[in-house]
Amino acid sequence: MIRHATAADRAQVEALYKRVAMVPDGLARTPAEVTPDYIDGFMARARSHGVEMVWEEDGRLLGEIHASCPGIAALSHLLTDLTIAVDPQTQGRGVGRALFQGLLDHVVAHMPHITRVELFARSSNHKARALYHSLGFVDEGLLKSRVNNSRGVPEDDTFMGWLRPQA
Numbered sequence: 496m497i498r499h500a501t502a503a504d505r506a507q508v509e510a511l512y513k514r515v516a517m518v519p520d521g522l523a524r525t526p527a528e529v530t531p532d533y534i535d536g537f538m539a540r541a542r543s544h545g546v547e548m549v550w551e552e553d554g555r556l557l558g559e560i561h562a563s564c565p566g567i568a569a570l571s572h573l574l575t576d577l578t579i580a581v582d583p584q585t586q587g588r589g590v591g592r593a594l595f596q597g598l599l600d601h602v603v604a605h606m607p608h609i610t611r612v613e614l615f616a617r618s619s620n621h622k623a624r625a626l627y628h629s630l631g632f633v634d635e636g637l638l639k640s641r642v643n644n645s646r647g648v649p650e651d652d653t654f655m656g657w658l659r660p661q662a
Contacts, residue, residue, distance in 0.1 A: 497597045500538065500547040500559065507556040508549070509534045515580040519645035520617070522580065537561055537576065545574060546606070548597050550581075550590045557582040560594040562612060574602065577614040591623075595630050603659065610659045617642060618651040632657045 500508065509529065516526040524533070538561070541547035545563025549556050562577035564570065577598075581591045602609045616624050618637065628634075632655040640649035 496551050497548055497593055498551060500541070500549045500561070502538070502542075504549055504556060504559075505534060505538060508538065508559050511556050511559055511582060512580050514582055518583050520620075521583065522578075523642060537563070537578070540576070545576075546598055546601055548594055548601070550585075550594055557585040558590040558594050560598050562598065562614075564609075572608060572610045574606075574609055574612045575614075577612060592626060592630070595626070599630060599657065612657040614655050615641075615652045616655055617644070618653045619644075624653060624655070627655055630657065631660075 509531065512522065512524075512529040512534065513526050515521040516524050516529050522529075538547060540563040541561040543563075544566060545561060547559065547561035549560075550558035558579070558581040560577070560579040562574040564573060565575060579591055579594060581594070599612065602612065612632075613635075614627065614632070615638070616627060618624075624634075634653050635656045636654040638652040638654060641652040642650050644650050
């Protein structure tokens with residue numbers, strides 16, 4: 496079931512991110528970088544000026560997605576810093592697609608001031624990029640050697656954006 500995250504989800508969100516970070520290139524962060532400050536930071540930003548949703552089954556969080564506004568007037572129409580984490584044992588069941596669709600549906604229905612959502616995806620992550628394309632994201636640029644993969648090899652990042660559909 497998809498629902499909005501609450502402060503009570505904090506420990507489970509951290510545990511989820513640690514599980515996903517254990518998978519090579521599962522996140523841009525290593526397990527050691529999934530710190531309480533990191534979790535508290537993005538949850539607070541999403542709660543105050545963004546959106547955070549989770550996928551829960553039998554009281555256990557198996558997926559999370561969040562994005563937030565940068566906090567300056569010139570970019571108040573934008574959700575960025577988008578990150579999604581899906582439990583490695585749950586991947587391939589449509590949880591990621593459902594979380595993304597839930598986030599975009601929430602933006603359309605409840606955040607009329609948001610006209611753009613953006614994210615970065617490793618260029619080599621064809622499966623994720625195909626999902627993002629199917630949800631309406633388009634490639635907007637290539638950032639050469641932006642991120643090191645789990646083997647320490649630089650990879651390109653694709654900058655992707657979604658624009659609110661015109662009524």
